[in-house]
Amino acid sequence: MAASTSSSAEGCPFHAAPPAPQSGPTGCPISARAAEFDPFSDGYQQDPPDYVRWAREQEPVFYSPQLGYWVVTRYDAIKAIFRDNLTFSPSIALEKITPTGPEANAVLEQYGYAMNRTLVNEDEPAHMPRRRILMEPFTAEELKHHEPMVRRLAREYVDRFIDNGRADLVDQMLWEVPLTVALHFLGVPEEDMDTLRRYSIAHTVNTWGRPRPEEQVAVAHAVGNFWQYAGKVLEKMRQAPDQPGWMRYGIRKQKEHPEVVTDSYLHSMMMAGIVAAHETTANATANAIKLLLQHPESWREICEDPSLIPNAVEECLRHNGSVAAWRRLVTRDARIEGVDIPAGSRLLIVTSSANHDDRHFADADFFDIRRDNSSDHLTFGYGSHQCMGKNLARMEMQIFLEELTRRLPHMRLTGQRFTYVPNTSFRGPEHLWVEWDAARNPERQRPEILQTQVPVRIGEPSRHAIARPVVVESVARAAGGIVRLRLASPDGKPLPRWTPGAHIDVECGDPERSRQYSLCGDPADTRTLEIAVLHEPQGRGGSAWIHAHVQAGDRLRIRGPRNHFRLDESARKLVLIAGGIGITPISAMARRARGLGLDYTVHYSGRRRADMALLDELAALHGPRLQVYVSEEGRRNDLAALLGAHEPGRQVYACGPLRMLHALEALGAGWPDDALRIEHFASDLPQLDPSREHAFEVELKDSGITVAVPADRTVLAALRAANIDVPSDCEEGLCGSCEVRVLAGKVDHRDKVLTRAEREANDRIMTCCSRACGGKLVLEL
Structure with missing residues (x-):
């Protein structure tokens, strides 16, 4: 796997230094599982994903001596290989894998x-x-x-x-x-x-x-x-x-x-x-x-x-x-x-x-x-x-x-x-x-x-059509102005597993009015999903509807879970920072960190203790690892003192009010990519000002058409006007549901979803807010 035999032990991310019985073409050891890999075996034929599960989890790229091929098993790597068809040529796709006599x-x-x-x-x-x-x-x-x-x-x-x-x-x-x-x-x-x-x-x-x-x-x-x-x-x-x-x-x-x-x-x-x-x-x-x-x-x-x-x-x-x-x-x-x-x-x-x-x-x-x-x-x-x-x-x-x-x-x-x-x-x-x-x-x-005949859908299904019914098992007051909802499957079957940082979309009385709420329960609990909802009278109506109408026994429709705020479980140290209702995704991350035995601390800020959700539960779970900052009690979180200079191996996750998040972004401006991960509950996206924007085109690779995006219209609006179905929810650059793959052209990213590294990869756009830097984008639609 490394470029030469002499450096293979150092260059291989999956094998330790001791030599193995066999070595691959680059001198890297071939593990026993890799040596046994046989895609013509019954195990592979019956269930290929399960047959290579070990590789996906432990050795995602390995050399197969039986096949004479390198085998790649993880999603992001395979997608990147498909994307780069110059480095990774398809020319052998129809070549005989077994030479004939x-x-x-x-x-x-x-x-x-x-x-x-x-x-x-x-x-x-x-x-x-x-x-x-x-x-x-x-x-x-x-x-x-x-x-x-x-x-x-x-x-x-x-x-x-x-x-x-x-x-x-x-x-x-x-x-x-x-x-x-x-x-x-x-x-x-x-x-x-x-x-x-x-x-x-x-x-x-x-x-x-x-x-x-x-x-x-x-x-x-x-x-x-x-x-x-x-x-x-x-x-x-x-x-x-x-x-x-x-x-x-x-x-x-x-x-x-x-x-x-x-x-x-x-x-x-x-x-x-x-x-x-x-x-x-x-x-x-x-x-x-x-x-x-x-x-x-x-x-x-x-x-x-x-x-x-x-x-x-x-x-x-x-x-x-x-x-x-x-x-x-x-x-x-x-x-x-x-x-x-x-x-x-x-x-x-x-x-x-x-x-x-x-x-x-x-x-x-x-x-x-x-x-x-x-x-x-x-x-x-x-x-x-x-x-x-x-x-x-x-x-x-x-x-x-x-x-x-x-x-x-x-x-x-x-x-x-x-x-x-x-x-x-x-x-x-x-x-x-x-x-x-x-x-x-x-x-x-x-x-x-x-x-009877059901209309056929040609193309990918709309994500708006994929709602999951749930029953409200309980509604409880979690703090001043906050209710906690426990949702279960109507038939008692398991709900999808989720990872800390995930959210669901809840239809608030109308399929066109869905709102995103972070999951705050136990990720190991497959029977229920939990959200905590802050009543925001000046919001867009979702929280007001939930507080006014939702009761135990009601049925709701949700979509997801989806995760754009995923916890890196390989981090050496985690600093988890929450303000107000931003505690919801942070609480799930803290629970997971505790379960994995990671080095972590939780820093939770609020105006009044009575308005801070989940406090008792957090204190019971995390003890001295939890630091609480209550403004009316005279204690505020000094972010600069807390974080100081960047520490290698440390990951900072934060969710809360915009002022806190902006301060963190300023502190982490010089840090390496993804050392700071932020989730926004509110957007500071300005109204589209046509006098400051330029028109551009988006070419839809799969549809074979080109759509003009005027200076006064978003990409999402232009696509809809051309009868191109793109799902969306928040339309404020917060939820990630309007994401579309980018094949060519430079994106002017304005969302609050993608990390710095994801933006630099330039392979996706949130169509509700982001635009083209130049005159054209090529999208996979």
């Missing part, structure tokens, strides 16, 4: 097999011009034309087995329907469906699998036939280029841009497109249904409330998606998670592991169809190589789930062992047996349900 190679040669660059494995500068030219059929407006066909097919295939009481959903629906949709989208004839299924599996095994020597020749024949079939279909299409289908669209674009859309490119895309548009969706849907039926309460919820289906699809893609890993080639010396990776190295980036990283997804192993950041998953990749067909896959999965939940809500899994085609990257059960009592089919008593 001379006999199999000769077979491929006799078929003229010449699979080359596609949208998946092409470097810049060639990639983006082709992607832009070929993007239009993937836009939401164009994809809507395919919805009636998907619905018709889903209905017809369910009709075939609904009265049988038992079915293998993979064989009887989930393979053929996505394949038919894929062929229709591409413009390919349907008559060779069974043959194409065999070809598609062979292509997967040939590229990402480990075929035994005796299997390689048979696989090569199938792949060679697949290649020739793709070429023949392409030639037929050239005879009628004005007919529907993405490949014919490419043929028409070739006439306009012959130097960009070449013959070789179209032939390779024909073959790759059949696999990409079909197999991943078939596997993803099978994984989703399996996962939902393994969580009966979630299956019941989407049966009862189909509006939950779009986010359930995202959570299924996150928790158990069809893409386990991708590959990248390191083009120049790089550093990942503190590990030196030399140029020429090959990476296996385990996206399924990233999707289970607790650093990004709170309680990541918990399956939660109301998780509000499920769509942050990396199943579709990220950045310029993000899957172009992602919204077609989402649409299909939504329609399949809608049809099955409406017509077979009583469906259940049968006892079976799930098997997978062994490979590093793509996974879905080969069979999915389900059963039900056909006499209880709802349509037998209520045939009108066949006429």
Whole structure:
């Protein structure tokens, strides 16, 4: 992992100095777990995130001698690799991970097999011009034309087995329907469906699998036939280029841009497109249904409330998606998670592991169809190589789930062992047996349900639509003007786990009026969530509504938890500073620090002791580590004396009134990044003054449109005017809900959410308040 053997003990962040039996290509020791890593094993095939859990937690980057690849397992590192496609080239994404022998190679040669660059494995500068030219059929407006066909097919295939009481959903629906949709989208004839299924599996095994020597020749024949079939279909299409289908669209674009859309490119895309548009969706849907039926309460919820289906699809893609890993080639010396990776190295980036990283997804192993950041998953990749067909896959999965939940809500899994085609990257059960009592089919008593239809959502679900019902278990006075609410799940089921610093959004009588409140209970308690709410008569109405209307037994709707104020548990020393109601997130941090045995102190300021919430509880938990400053008692917190100069390893966290936070920001101005973390409850964001602003443009990479942002309008307002759905809550730069990914352009950050290091990374913008420094931003929308 370090650049040379002699310095490997010092350069490796995960291994101590004593040598291990094996060393990697940079001289760093190979741990026993790394030496055993085998992505073709049953453990990896059954559950890739669990198989590499040890790595995600202890050794997030390691060298696999069996594979000859460096393996990367954490979310932030994998996202950064996707973002930098110059350092981390996609050129090996379709390279055979298991080299074939001379006999199999000769077979491929006799078929003229010449699979080359596609949208998946092409470097810049060639990639983006082709992607832009070929993007239009993937836009939401164009994809809507395919919805009636998907619905018709889903209905017809369910009709075939609904009265049988038992079915293998993979064989009887989930393979053929996505394949038919894929062929229709591409413009390919349907008559060779069974043959194409065999070809598609062979292509997967040939590229990402480990075929035994005796299997390689048979696989090569199938792949060679697949290649020739793709070429023949392409030639037929050239005879009628004005007919529907993405490949014919490419043929028409070739006439306009012959130097960009070449013959070789179209032939390779024909073959790759059949696999990409079909197999991943078939596997993803099978994984989703399996996962939902393994969580009966979630299956019941989407049966009862189909509006939950779009986010359930995202959570299924996150928790158990069809893409386990991708590959990248390191083009120049790089550093990942503190590990030196030399140029020429090959990476296996385990996206399924990233999707289970607790650093990004709170309680990541918990399956939660109301998780509000499920769509942050990396199943579709990220950045310029993000899957172009992602919204077609989402649409299909939504329609399949809608049809099955409406017509077979009583469906259940049968006892079976799930098997997978062994490979590093793509996974879905080969069979999915389900059963039900056909006499209880709802349509037998209520045939009108066949006429119901839920509007499909093309694209990511709106976070405003992902509310979680909770019941108010208790309302108690916590101090003068402060009430403490304890919230529980209506059915007594566990609520999502959360980490100190997290907040929830509470709908205060109206879905359009949601307010953010930090969680202040025990993060280890999965039964309830607790918030403390200060009555602010001059506020925006949320706290006034809670104080006036909320009683024990009431039902509320919440979103989250989300965390933009996360505690660094590796800090050597913690100084936790709170003023007034700012004690709510600080109290949870202090409880966690105490549980971990960290070195910490809590400094809590208020005007009057009677108005300071949680005092008795804090004193009981933290004893002399708690320092209380009460103004009317003549004691104030001298921040300069308390903090002094920066101390290495010390982290300061603060929440409270603006005056206190501004003073802390001034004191910490010269400190290293993230030595001071602040959460704001109020904004000092000035009103937009058009005379001091400039107009700019935002290019929406995925939508293919450009939106003008006038000097008198926020990015958020301009996007909404262009009918682009971006979630938002506070619209004051405080909550982080309007965050959008930035792909290019310099951001003028004005929010109170991002840290200094996050701002310098320049990869996100809070659209409600921040703007462009220059004339243009490129956003991932």
